[in-house]
Structures are given as structure tokens and as C-alpha cells.
Amino acid sequence: MTRKLFGTDGVRGRANEFPMTAEMALKLGAAAGRYFRTDGGRAHRVVIGKDTRLSGYMIENALTAGFTSTGMNVLLLGPVPTPAVGLLTTSMRADVGVMISASHNPAEDNGIKLFGPDGFKLSDEAEVEIEALLDADVQPAQAKNIGRARRIDDGRFRYMERVKSTFPPGLRLDGLKVVLDCANGAAYRTAPEVLWELGAEVVAIGVSPDGTNINDGVGSTAPGAAAAKIREVGADLGICLDGDADRVMLIDENGVLADGDQIMALFANRWAEEGRLNGQTLAATVMSNLGLERYLAERSIELHRTPVGDRYVVEAMRQHGLNLGGEQSGHIVMTDYATTGDGLIAGLQFLAEMVRTDRPASALARNFETVPxxxxxxxxxxxxxxxxxxxxxxxxxxxxxxxxxxxxxxxxxxxxxxxxxxxxxxxxxxxxxxxxxxxxxxxxxxx
The missing domain is CATH 3.30.310.50 (Alpha-D-phosphohexomutase, C-terminal domain)
Structure with missing residues (x-):
């Protein structure tokens, strides 16, 4: 059986049109709740996060109804980045995590991403089984066993502390001016606070979400706004996140863009020199530039190519015991720190290199010549x-x-x-x- 509802990154579509309807979200919540609910007499939990789209309210409520109907207790995180859901699924001992987001897509779209109890996105096989439950009659819980739902106020703070812990001890961002574009998305509160608390002077844009302006002329798919701001304020670096903050594009002090391939090249070489690049291998998709492959080969680093989609990168990393991978589009996966791509952590690791080497962003973001x-x-x-x-x-x-x-x-x-x-x-x-x-x-x- 093949997947019909799930794509390369969960279920996605235009809000209020199939499959992104309240009815389908309710059914999907019930099916996923039944799939993850096991016997054993303990309480079952699901954590649900979302980005800033207007339709997130509708889908959040429908999913909550579906999950609670099967006896799952729902913990509502509110707007948080996708990697926060992966983290909190494990740290809060949830059976499943859900992120409501269409990532870099426009506000009219939305999506549902599912995470297993280990904090990683579901496999194709698990998604097939959940789809099969959609077509079956999911047995609801008895009235006395219906689940409860409550909002969690400290979820984003837990995530922020985890992100800050990935920054090398003893280093600070004092003296660095950073333009931070949050795409009017899920990281509009967390990302600026993290950078400021680590010492940076933060010039934030894309931090005024209204439900309809996510990714609209800002973010990793529209880096021109950040590039212009860098030139205006004389910043040292620009960090452009997408709507759910699981990917990043960086812009140097001259306004020049560095994509995921250039970022991965820097990290892979640095980690290899330190002896902490597992398997002396980087995992990336078939979209990554041939120039990256040549750069790695010159340094005796292997490039393991996967199908397009960060979940396939992560699956390959887990299968082969790798700890660094990603996509040209800006998903940077570092499993030493997170279970999925995390644009903010990737930006911090790049800033750490700037501090450690005392070199400008332009000197670190041009690691190889791209093949056209x-x-x-x-x-x-x-x-x-x-x-x-x-x-x-x-x-x-x-x-x-x-x-x-x-x-x-x-x-x-x-x-x-x-x-x-x-x-x-x-x-x-x-x-x-x-x-x-x-x-x-x-x-x-x-x-």
C-alpha cells in the first residue's frame, strides 16, 4: 500500500480544502491517537505545536477533538518552531507530537507533521498504517476515558534553553550585530530572545505575525528583505528562517546569500577536523550541488545522497549512524542537538565559528565554487x-x-x-x- 494523504513532509494543502479541512484533521487525530495509544494502563499524551497561520486555530481544535476522542491527553504548545515539537515530544514523555505548519508555503496553505515518541518524524511505513486507520472505523474511547486538553505555557522556554545549551561554552555573541528574519512565523518570539540572551545586538524583522503574512516577502524564501536591512544597519550576519523555523539561509555582511550546501560544507569540514563527524560522512539530498560533493571529496569526506526531503536525510543518518546532514534549501540536521532540522541552532553554530575564528561571515560562507x-x-x-x-x-x-x-x-x-x-x-x-x-x-x- 502506498501513501495517498502524506507527502514528503506530512499532510499539506490549502486550508479548508481537502485534505486540509477540519473534518480530515479530526479523522487524522483519531487515527493517529488510535495508532499510538497502547495498552498498559498509563495516561497517553500528544503535544501539538503550530505556526502563526490563521487556519492553525481550526486545525488545532479539530486535531484535539480527534485525539481526545481516543483517550489521548493533549498538551497545546501554541506557536513554536517545528524542532521544538520534536524536542518536547521526548522531554514531556508524549506518545506522539504534532506540528501544524506548511513550512515555507504561503499563509493560505497549512500542514500536519507527525513525530513519534522518539522525537523523529514518522517513517513511510507508519504513515501508511495511519492512513489505513483513516478508512476504518476508529473505536472511540468510553465516555469516562475521553482525554483532556490543556495549554502549556513554558514549552517555548524549554526549547529556548535547549537551543542555548548547544552554543559552545565560554563563547558569547557580544559585539555582533545580527539581522534576524523570522518570516512572521513560529520563531518570532523564541529566536530574537535566544540571540539577545547570548549577547548579540538583534535587528529583528518578520516578527509581527497577523495570521496572514507568514512568509510574505520575508523569510528564507525571500531573503531580499534581510539583505537590504543588513546593508542599512551594517550588520555582521543575517539569519533567515522559514515559517516553522526548521530551515535557514544565511546572508553575509555584504548581503550575499549562503544556502544549505555552503553551510553544510563549513560544518562538515570543521567537524571532520575535530574528529566528531560520524562516519566521515555528510548526508544530503540529490539536489545538493556537485561543487559540494567535490569539496568534500578533496577532504576525504563522503557525501551520502538521499531523496529530497529532510525526513529522508534523517532516516539515512539514523540508518548509518551519521550526525550531520541536510538540504540545499536550508534544512540543517545535527542529531547531536536535535531530531530534525533547526534553523536557529544552525545559525548559532555559524555564529560560533565567526567568534571562534574571528573571521567575517563572508570568509566562512564561501567554501566552494558551485557548479551552475x-x-x-x-x-x-x-x-x-x-x-x-x-x-x-x-x-x-x-x-x-x-x-x-x-x-x-x-x-x-x-x-x-x-x-x-x-x-x-x-x-x-x-x-x-x-x-x-x-x-x-x-x-x-x-x-
Missing amino acids: QLLKNVRYANGQLPLEAPEVLAAIAAGEARLNGHGRLLIRKSGTEPLIRVMAEAEDEALMVSVVDEIVGAVQAAV
């Missing part, structure tokens, strides 16, 4: 299967033949949006652009 890479997206409607169209298959085959030995091609469906992503990488930029445009044209014609 081009990514274009084509939107399609539900029910369409553009990658099965003969003309698209022919265009892909022709592109692969043209790039053979000169680059690589990756075409895939997004796991979070109805998009076909067409990516090519080649030293010959003209060839790369031509191949991508031909395939994009074929996909557009098919849809």
Missing part, C-alpha cells in the same frame, strides 16, 4: 500526470542524452506542492538552460 545549477517549476492541476506524458518522457530522454558526461538532470514531483521541478547542473550553462527549457516546455504543454 538551474531549477524551474511547472504547476499542474490535481489529477494530472504530466510526467507520464509521452512528449515529456521524450524530452527528458533527449535532455539526459545531451547532458551525458557533462552534467546531471533531476525531474521530480514536489512532495509539498502541485509542482513539477526540473533541475539541471552542468559546467556549460548554455547547454543547461537549453535542456531545462525544453523539458519545461514539454511539461507545460502536457498540463
